[in-house]
Amino acid sequence: xxxxxxxxxxxxxxxxxxxxxxxxxxxxxxxxxxxxxxxxxxxxxxxxxxxxxxxxxxxxxxxxxxxxxxxxxxxxxxxxxxxxxxxxxxxxxxxxxxxxxxxxxxxxxxxxxxxxxxxxxxxxxxxxxxxxxxxxxxxxxxxxxxxxxxxxxxxxxxxxxxxxxxxxxxxxxxxxxxxx
Numbered sequence: 237x238x239x240x241x242x243x244x245x246x247x248x249x250x251x252x253x254x255x256x257x258x259x260x261x262x263x264x265x266x267x268x269x270x271x272x273x274x275x276x277x278x279x280x281x282x283x284x285x286x287x288x289x290x291x292x293x294x295x296x297x298x299x300x301x302x303x304x305x306x307x308x309x310x311x312x313x314x315x316x317x318x319x320x321x322x323x324x325x326x327x328x329x330x331x332x333x334x335x336x337x338x339x340x341x342x343x344x345x346x347x348x349x350x351x352x353x354x355x356x357x358x359x360x361x362x363x364x365x366x367x368x369x370x371x372x373x374x375x376x377x378x379x380x381x382x383x384x385x386x387x388x389x390x391x392x393x394x395x396x397x398x399x400x401x402x403x404x405x406x407x408x409x410x411x412x413x414x415x416x
Contacts, residue, residue: 237406239269240304241343244311244322246276252310254382255345255375258389259398267402269308272300275321281328294328301329306339306409309360313352318359326359335363339409341371343401345385346378368408373401 243253253273260269279291311322329335340360360367375394377385
């Protein structure tokens with residue numbers, strides 16, 4: 237099972253990126269997680285750049301989506317909304333078919349952020365018919381340094397929750413491929 241984990245943060249020491257790295261490190265052997273932490277490196281979406289003019293960074297991002305069996309998104313909340321970089325990344329996917337039937341689930345690194353999550357759920361339910369709204373995990377990791385995030389995810393209770401979350405999402409992705 238190949239999962240692409242997208243961090244919605246452009247920050248170098250992002251809690252969300254650290255959480256995704258920690259989750260990847262404890263995933264079972266049958267789940268391979270690739271992390272995309274480059275939303276801040278994608279150019280601003282413009283329909284004029286689609287098709288043959290598609291920037292290389294966007295082409296690479298779309299290839300990662302295409303090659304995955306499913307996508308997990310972890311994102312901070314900025315001013316009660318989806319960070320601009322993440323929304324921009326999603327905008328680049330709207331005209332293509334790569335995201336339309338792709339299973340997607342959310343993972344969240346904070347005890348808050350419900351407004352952003354509601355907006356992100358609306359956007360994702362619009363761009364894919366496989367958004368798994370009921371497969372969700374929230375870990376209270378906000379304001380932890382990257383090493384502390386790894387330690388928190390490694391804790392027995394969190395490790396168990398992460399593995400159950402990944403197994404549920406993996407099953408959902410497999411269910412999709414068996415019915416298509």
